[in-house]
Amino acid sequence: MIDTHCHIYESEMENAEEIIKESAQEDIQLILNGTDPSSNREVLQLSAKYDNVHAALGYLYTYADDVGDDDISLLDLQLKNSNVVAVGEIGLDYYRTKDNRERQIELFEKMLDLAEKHDLPVIVHSRKAMQDTFDILKEHDVAGSLHCYQGSAEMAREFVKLGFYIGIAGPITHTHNKKIRKTVKQIDINHMLVETDSPYLTPEEKRGEENTSLNLKYITRKLALELDMNEDNVIEVTSNNAKRLFNI
Numbered sequence: 001m002i003d004t005h006c007h008i009y010e011s012e013m014e015n016a017e018e019i020i021k022e023s024a025q026e027d028i029q030l031i032l033n034g035t036d037p038s039s040n041r042e043v044l045q046l047s048a049k050y051d052n053v054h055a056a057l058g059y060l061y062t063y064a065d066d067v068g069d070d071d072i073s074l075l076d077l078q079l080k081n082s083n084v085v086a087v088g089e090i091g092l093d094y095y096r097t098k099d100n101r102e103r104q105i106e107l108f109e110k111m112l113d114l115a116e117k118h119d120l121p122v123i124v125h126s127r128k129a130m131q132d133t134f135d136i137l138k139e140h141d142v143a144g145s146l147h148c149y150q151g152s153a154e155m156a157r158e159f160v161k162l163g164f165y166i167g168i169a170g171p172i173t174h175t176h177n178k179k180i181r182k183t184v185k186q187i188d189i190n191h192m193l194v195e196t197d198s199p200y201l202t203p204e205e206k207r208g209e210e211n212t213s214l215n216l217k218y219i220t221r222k223l224a225l226e227l228d229m230n231e232d233n234v235i236e237v238t239s240n241n242a243k244r245l246f247n248i
Contacts, residue, residue, distance in 0.1 A: 001026075001027070001028045001216050001217075001239060002028070002029045002030075002031070002194075002238070002242040002248075003030050003194070003195055003196050003198070003216050004031050004123070004145060004195045004242050005031060005089070005167060005193075005196070006031070006033065006198040007035075007039070007199065008023075008030060008032055008199075008212070009032060009039060009042035009046060011038060011039055011042060013198070013212075016046075017046075019212045019213060020046065020052065020053060022214060023213045023214065024051070024052040028052065028216060029052045029053075029248070030052055030053050030054065030213055031054045031055075031056050031085060031086065032056065033058070033089040033123055034055070034057045035058065035059065035062060036060065036062070036063045037071055037074060040057045040075065040078060043055045043056070043057060044057070044083065044084075047081075047083035047084075054085045054246065054248055055081065055084045055085065056084070056085060056086040056087065056088040057078055057084055057087065057088070058088045058089050058111050058122075059071065059090065059111060060089050060090060061092055061093045061104045061125070062093075063107070064103040064107045065103060072110055075114060076114055076117070079114060079118045084118075085121075085247060085248055086120055087112075087114055087118070087122045087123070088122055088123025088124070088144070089123050089124075090107075090111040090112075090124060091126050091129075091133060091147070092108055092129035092132055092133055093127040093128065094128040094129045094132075095128045101132075104129075105132065105136065109136065112140040112142055115140075115142050116141055116142060121142065121143045121144040122143075122144035123147055124144055124147060124164075125148075126146060127150060130155055134155065134162075138162060144245070145164060145167045145193050145195075145245065147167045147169075147197070148167055148168075148169040148171065148201060149168070149180070150171075153182065153183040153186035153187065156183060156187050157186075160188075160191045165192060165193045165245055166187055166191055166192050166193070167192075167193050168184060168219060169194075169196060169197050169201050170196065170197065170201035170203040170204075170215070170218075170219060171201060172222050172226070173204040173205065173219065173222045174203075175204060184223060184226055185226060185227065189223075189229070189238070190237060192223070192237075192241065193242055194219050194223065194234075194238045196211055196213050196216055196219070197211070198213055198215075199212070203215050203222075204218075206218070220234050220235050223238075
């Protein structure tokens with residue numbers, strides 16, 4: 001299995017390296033997503049240390065008010081590292097505030113420019129900003145994934161046309177989240193990825209606990225149930241999707 005989006009590093013999880021080792025024992029590959037200069041450094045260090053770790057580096061919307069030219073230059077240099085498979089986590093989030101919408105968009109555009117420059121896919125966060133996300137991606141020559149997708153099936157199909165995969169995470173298991181279960185039934189599995197977003201978005205089966213990549217099995221199991229597929233087939237298809245997108 002391939003966990004295409006997680007934050008398993010010390011600044012997010014005290015037991016990060018233990019989880020990475022346990023994931024390796026379960027034959028789970030990890031794509032660790034950085035969100036700022038500090039976490040990007042952690043991701044690079046772990047990708048150099050562990051064979052089952054791949055790096056995705058980026059500046060998320062949370063860093064939009066702080067990013068400077070030196071930060072962009074640093075990331076530009078880091079993206080040359082051979083362990084880097086994507087620019088991410090990047091994107092837009094208007095859920096908490098739209099006050100800095102223009103700064104979020106400016107940073108997102110810079111991240112997409114770097115992805116084009118380095119010929120890398122992107123891992124995109126979009127919350128309450130789906131139309132802006134789509135309109136911006138449409139203007140860039142990039143492929144990638146929509147992390148923990150929360151939009152409609154109709155919009156998902158439009159993203160697929162742009163060359164994007166739909167990221168399926170823990171919320172598919174949540175009792176109240178009927179929307180994503182309805183959506184997955186309207187998208188070809190050849191355009192889906194699985195992820196945990198560890199340590200966040202813990203599946204229903206482990207509610208109240210810190211999420212880890214070891215919980216990926218609950219997501220693939222629920223996805224298989226919703227699609228009326230064999231779980232091994234779901235794992236095989238989504239893993240091949242990830243290998244193709246991220247060139248791993």
